Amino acid sequence: MKFTLKVWRQTANPKDTGRFRTYEASDISPDTSFLEMLDIVNERLIERGDDPIAFDHDCREGICGTCGCVVNGFAHGHQEGTTLCQLHMRSFDDGQIIWIEPWRARAFPVITDLMVDRSAFDRIIQAGGFISIRTGSPPDGNAIPIPKDDADLAFEAAACIGCGACVASCPNASAMLFVSAKITQLGLVPQGQPERWDRVRTMVAAMEEAGFGACTNNGECEAACPKEIPMDLIARLNRDLACSLLKK
Amino acid sequence: MQLDPKIPEGPIAEKWDRAKFQLKLVNPANKRKYSVIVVGSGLAGASAAATLAELGYGVDCFCYQDSPRRAHSIAAQGGINASKNYQNDGDSDFRLFYDTIKGGDYRSREANVYRLAQLSGNIIDQCVAQGVPFAREYGGLLANRSFGGAQVSRTFYARGQTGQQLLLGAYSALSRQIGLGNVKMHTRTEMLDLVVTDGRARGIVVRDMLSGEVRSHAADAVILATGGYSNVFYLSTNAKGCNVTAAFRAYKRGAAFANPCYTQIHPTCIPVTGEHQSKLTLMSESLRNDGRIWVPKEAGDRRPPGEIPPEDRDYYLERRYPSFGNLVPRDVASRAAKKVCDEGRGVGETGLGVYLDFQTAMERLGEDAIRDKYGNLFHMYEKITAEDPYEVPMRIFPALHYTMGGLWVDYNLESTVAGLFVLGEANFSDHGANRLGASALMQGLADGYFVAPMTVGDFLARAGKSSLSTDSGDFKAAQTEVNEKIKKLLSIKGERTADSFHRELGKILWEHCGMARNAEGLSKALEQIPRLREEFWGNLKVLPGRNDQVNQTLERAGRVADFLEFAEVMVTDALSREESCGGHFREEHQTEEGEARRDDERFAHVAAWEFAGVGKPPVLHKEQLTFHEVSLTQRSYK
Ligand SMILES: Cc1cc2nc3c(=O)[nH]c(=O)nc-3n(C[C@H](O)[C@H](O)[C@H](O)COP(=O)(O)OP(=O)(O)OC[C@H]3O[C@@H](n4cnc5c(N)ncnc54)[C@H](O)[C@@H]3O)c2cc1C
Ligand code: SF4
Ligand code: FES
Numbered sequence: 109m110k111f112t113l114k115v116w117r118q119t120a121n122p123k124d125t126g127r128f129r130t131y132e133a134s135d136i137s138p139d140t141s142f143l144e145m146l147d148i149v150n151e152r153l154i155e156r157g158d159d160p161i162a163f164d165h166d167c168r169e170g171i172c173g174t175c176g177c178v179v180n181g182f183a184h185g186h187q188e189g190t191t192l193c194q195l196h197m198r199s200f201d202d203g204q205i206i207w208i209e210p211w212r213a214r215a216f217p218v219i220t221d222l223m224v225d226r227s228a229f230d231r232i233i234q235a236g237g238f239i240s241i242r243t244g245s246p247p248d249g250n251a252i253p254i255p256k257d258d259a260d261l262a263f264e265a266a267a268c269i270g271c272g273a274c275v276a277s278c279p280n281a282s283a284m285l286f287v288s289a290k291i292t293q294l295g296l297v298p299q300g301q302p303e304r305w306d307r308v309r310t311m312v313a314a315m316e317e318a319g320f321g322a323c324t325n326n327g328e329c330e331a332a333c334p335k336e337i338p339m340d341l342i343a344r345l346n347r348d349l350a351c352s353l354l355k356k
Numbered sequence: 357m358q359l360d361p362k363i364p365e366g367p368i369a370e371k372w373d374r375a376k377f378q379l380k381l382v383n384p385a386n387k388r389k390y391s392v393i394v395v396g397s398g399l400a401g402a403s404a405a406a407t408l409a410e411l412g413y414g415v416d417c418f419c420y421q422d423s424p425r426r427a428h429s430i431a432a433q434g435g436i437n438a439s440k441n442y443q444n445d446g447d448s449d450f451r452l453f454y455d456t457i458k459g460g461d462y463r464s465r466e467a468n469v470y471r472l473a474q475l476s477g478n479i480i481d482q483c484v485a486q487g488v489p490f491a492r493e494y495g496g497l498l499a500n501r502s503f504g505g506a507q508v509s510r511t512f513y514a515r516g517q518t519g520q521q522l523l524l525g526a527y528s529a530l531s532r533q534i535g536l537g538n539v540k541m542h543t544r545t546e547m548l549d550l551v552v553t554d555g556r557a558r559g560i561v562v563r564d565m566l567s568g569e570v571r572s573h574a575a576d577a578v579i580l581a582t583g584g585y586s587n588v589f590y591l592s593t594n595a596k597g598c599n600v601t602a603a604f605r606a607y608k609r610g611a612a613f614a615n616p617c618y619t620q621i622h623p624t625c626i627p628v629t630g631e632h633q634s635k636l637t638l639m640s641e642s643l644r645n646d647g648r649i650w651v652p653k654e655a656g657d658r659r660p661p662g663e664i665p666p667e668d669r670d671y672y673l674e675r676r677y678p679s680f681g682n683l684v685p686r687d688v689a690s691r692a693a694k695k696v697c698d699e700g701r702g703v704g705e706t707g708l709g710v711y712l713d714f715q716t717a718m719e720r721l722g723e724d725a726i727r728d729k730y731g732n733l734f735h736m737y738e739k740i741t742a743e744d745p746y747e748v749p750m751r752i753f754p755a756l757h758y759t760m761g762g763l764w765v766d767y768n769l770e771s772t773v774a775g776l777f778v779l780g781e782a783n784f785s786d787h788g789a790n791r792l793g794a795s796a797l798m799q800g801l802a803d804g805y806f807v808a809p810m811t812v813g814d815f816l817a818r819a820g821k822s823s824l825s826t827d828s829g830d831f832k833a834a835q836t837e838v839n840e841k842i843k844k845l846l847s848i849k850g851e852r853t854a855d856s857f858h859r860e861l862g863k864i865l866w867e868h869c870g871m872a873r874n875a876e877g878l879s880k881a882l883e884q885i886p887r888l889r890e891e892f893w894g895n896l897k898v899l900p901g902r903n904d905q906v907n908q909t910l911e912r913a914g915r916v917a918d919f920l921e922f923a924e925v926m927v928t929d930a931l932s933r934e935e936s937c938g939g940h941f942r943e944e945h946q947t948e949e950g951e952a953r954r955d956d957e958r959f960a961h962v963a964a965w966e967f968a969g970v971g972k973p974p975v976l977h978k979e980q981l982t983f984h985e986v987s988l989t990q991r992s993y994k
Pocket of ligand 1: 396
């Protein structure tokens with residue numbers, strides 16, 4: 109297959125505001141993944157002595173959350189429930205023009221080309237996305253039974269890979285889906301109750317401080333999320349936040 | 357070099373207790389004065405960093421990803437073992453210990469493995485308390501499933517995302533300590549050297565992957581939890597960034613490398629489709645609980661699987677190993693797949709594949725039950741192959757997956773360099789010549805949560821502060837060496853990319869040091885690798901003149917350079933181990949039925965290799981393994 113790529117290029121120089129560059133990607137097997145296609149383009153760029161396209165990736169199987177770009181306007185590309193590394197070229201048309209851009213959000217500054225700085229997510233978790241338990245002698249695992257339905261929903265929420273597609277797809281660059289996933293996971297289990305109200309306050313405060321926007325219920329996040337984290341978790345977050353303010 | 361395993365005295369079940377009593381403690385008020393470097397934020401690194409910080413030590417933690425949450429542990433799918441005996445099916449610490457020793461083909465240290473079994477239950481408790489969403493039964497209690505090499509159900513899991521959930525648990529504990537200011541996290545930072553003065557680890561040299569800055573960090577103890585080296589084969593199930601660099605540079609500074617030839621080839625991975633392939637994807641072993649493995653009886657039978665009637669199918673694992681069936685250990689299952697493919701009975705376009713079929717299970721349990729257990733794995737498979745495993749059987753083939761070999765450590769997880777501790781997949785400790793499924797997560801967390809925090813404390817109490825700053829001569833020298841190497845890589849200006857060398861190295865190793873090895877092939881590899889390395893240093897092409905910002909070609913080139921040196925140590929080890937054991941299968945040493953034949957007389961030892969200088973062959977040291985609790989038999993899963 110053959111594609112024309114329009115790729116966002118931006119150097120680390122703070123004065124560089126970036127631009128699209130055009131590259132031809134020819135002789136691509138339909139079984140190639142999107143990132144492997146970029147590898148091939150890069151190998152050819154290096155052989156020609158050109159600057160290869162910088163992009164983040166690691167596991168290449170949809171679980172580490174490292175990869176991610178906006179492809180033809182969609183975070184992680186057009187396929188539902190898929191990370192960029194799981195997208196395969198057979199899902200594009202031969203000869204198609206493909207626009208590739210980094211996540212764009214005030215809280216995710218571009219580092220270079222397609223790489224962005226997502227450390228704001230780490231800071232939100234550091235603010236309260238945990239259960240304060242020391243390594244030591246917790247109770248026996250089966251001493252805390254959890255109804256299967258709660259456990260299953262907690263698991264669905266815990267599937268978030270922290271990729272940032274929700275932010276990138278949101279017109280307000282809001283991180284509500286990401287935060288709500290953690291709030292839901294920990295708020296549904298008995299172990300998470302003692303810190304429940306503090307947690308929601310500190311995490312939301314950290315989110316606001318990092319410069320993420322407010323949620324206006326656009327729903328783009330749910331559509332872009334590769335782990336299909338549902339939007340109703342945001343309602344849970346809002347409920348918990350309201351309760352926590354009452355309790356304060 | 358002295359290899360003292362420091363195994364505590366006393367009956368096996370009491371050793372760890374005795375050790376804990378004998379280990380020196382650091383007074384709580386003094387802990388703050390000590391600093392510890394933890395390289396790696398996977399299960400082993402994150403759990404160690406969090407726990408040491410909770411105890412009061414000052415911790416600096418490093419990883420090459422943009423966040424500690426992305427360490428390769430995140431990709432583990434199937435589960436984690438623990439001898440909880442929640443199923444009341446006869447499990448015990450001793451049984452888990454026995455299965456692990458036997459699964460490792462009697463090439464691991466009894467005392468370490470027993471401790472691992474003893475700690476396994478604590479890990480589950482710890483993770484549950486952190487909020488890790490393990491699978492549960494309708495009554496709300498924890499669920500279990502079976503894994504290869506065991507006849508009890510002791511594997512705890514979170515659908516096909518167990519590693520993710522455990523790592524996020526450890527990451528949350530680590531994040532809490534970062535937030536409290538007890539851990540300083542250095543992301544996008546790659547360790548490129550270890551600094552050793554007077555035989556003691558003093559710190560590390562790192563490169564900031566964003567700015568290119570090379571700098572040093574000093575500490576009173578250094579922990580490496582940098583994962584395994586499967587990527588030496590280029591194609592493996594590991595994440596793209598996994599590397600041997602940190603461990604290998606420590607080896608060059610005096611840490612012995614143990615059993616590098618023990619590599620694990622996982623039987624159930626998605627087959628290779630072409631040259632473009634950059635990595636292989638695992639389909640969790642847990643699938644073998646319900647999936648049945650088969651190939652056509654006749655070589656060259658090209659009918660689609662649905663048209664092959666039962667009588668023309670060979671369920672070869674069930675046939676050859678009736679008591680374990682599809683749940684034989686990985687090494688056995690992988691070799692059996694290779695055998696049927698060598699016989700021309702492999703499936704798929706390349707003939708390098710076997711079927712993993714869920715039809716029987718779906719008829720028995722219903723499609724929904726299968727979806728509930730394996731939904732995300734089926735989904736992942738369909739993404740990659742564009743085939744729906746609910747409709748047609750999966751095609752699978754063995755691939756490089758895990759490395760049992762690693763830096764040599766004693767019972768306290770300390771390497772041959774004082775003050776250098778090695779945890780998780782990066783050490784060689786618990787899995788012998790073959791790791792059982794769901795045991796790596798257990799080992800990483802046992803090392804990080806429970807063992808290292810005790811033994812590192814003991815080291816600090818005995819050795820005191822290091823009091824060597826990064827201005828000292830050895831730090832300066834190591835930093836200069838690192839800078840020189842980077843400069844050299846940037847200056848070659850040849851024709852070939854780092855990836856192309858890596859791919860070629862991978863092919864050499866897969867052919868001669870893969871599922872089956874022999875003296876002739878290994879000797880050939882020992883000629884080919886140095887030639888390739890020479891070409892690398894003369895004909896490499898990386899993006900020149902860019903060491904002051906992101907340069908991913910340079911990062912890759914540095915890792916490939918280390919793989920090219922390390923590969924030689926690995927092949928040397930494989931050649932010198934003239935027996936078959938676990939994942940190391942020497943064709944010269946097999947039984948008439950094609951099973952591995954060990955040579956306990958000559959090889960019941962750990963082979964620890966010492967770096968002897970550039971261009972010199974490494975020096976072999978042996979740690980004799982003695983067995984008091986189990987008797988060495990030929991492993992049988994029939
Ligand atoms: C696909 C897959 C599935 C698996 N499934 C299971 C399973 O179901 N059950 C099971 O028990 N095991 C499983 N395993 C094995 C298990 O996941 C690993 O052995 C284990 O997670 C390794 O953990 P670790 O902490 O030792 O290393 P890793 O998680 O690999 O972490 C390594 C860390 O070191 C850092 N690092 C590496 N090099 C450097 C450097 N030079 N400088 C700075 N930092 C560095 C990395 O950034 C990372 O943080 C699986 C493995 C794979 C590949
Ligand atoms: S909620 Fe979804 S899109 Fe957002 S970070 Fe998590 S996985 Fe990514
Ligand atoms: S590279 Fe890990 S999710 Fe894509």
